[in-house]
Amino acid sequence: MKEINYKDMKFNPFNLIGGEWMLVTAGDETSCNTMTVSWGHIGCLWGHNDPTAVIYLRPSRYTKKFVDEETYFTLCVMDKSFKKQMAYLGSVSGRDENKIANAGLTPVYADSSIYFQEAKLVLICKKVFAQELKEDGFLYQETIDESYPQRDFHTMYVGKIEKVLVRDDEYIR
Numbered sequence: 001m002k003e004i005n006y007k008d009m010k011f012n013p014f015n016l017i018g019g020e021w022m023l024v025t026a027g028d029e030t031s032c033n034t035m036t037v038s039w040g041h042i043g044c045l046w047g048h049n050d051p052t053a054v055i056y057l058r059p060s061r062y063t064k065k066f067v068d069e070e071t072y073f074t075l076c077v078m079d080k081s082f083k084k085q086m087a088y089l090g091s092v093s094g095r096d097e098n099k100i101a102n103a104g105l106t107p108v109y110a111d112s113s114i115y116f117q118e119a120k121l122v123l124i125c126k127k128v129f130a131q132e133l134k135e136d137g138f139l140y141q142e143t144i145d146e147s148y149p150q151r152d153f154h155t156m157y158v159g160k161i162e163k164v165l166v167r168d169d170e171y172i173r
Contacts, residue, residue: 017041024037027066029109032066035057037090054156071127072162085105121167
């Protein structure tokens with residue numbers, strides 16, 4: 001992996017987040033968890049238009065505990081050959097088994113964060129904001145009815161992207 005400047009990144013954010021999916025991971029060398037995410041945003045916010053990534057986690061997800069407790073989380077984009085593992089990591093809880101090992105991923109602990117050696121793109125994010133989505137903030141009842149029938153609203157996390165790692169030049173312009 002090599003580090004690049006976020007300004008040198010090249011990708012379609014809609015495909016990256018909604019099409020390729022990502023893994024959000026948090027924890028330390030003794031305990032960590034990961035899960036597949038397909039909702040999120042990448043852009044600039046606050047300060048000097050700091051590069052940020054926004055993710056959403058439901059209260060029931062085990063990974064949320066780790067993101068809540070840690071200062072950093074990572075977003076890893078995997079190669080298409082990991083599609084089966086990505087589906088598995090999004091449907092099985094780390095409470096019940098060592099899903100990282102079962103998926104054949106190799107954790108890398110660096111920069112106060114954890115990511116996976118097999119990733120083709122890694123965003124190391126410092127958590128700067130967290131807020132639970134509130135029912136009274138929604139403008140359309142159908143959004144609640146379709147996405148939150150059990151009223152288990154996501155927590156939104158904004159992370160400042162502090163480091164970008166790439167495996168090859170696919171994401172470099």
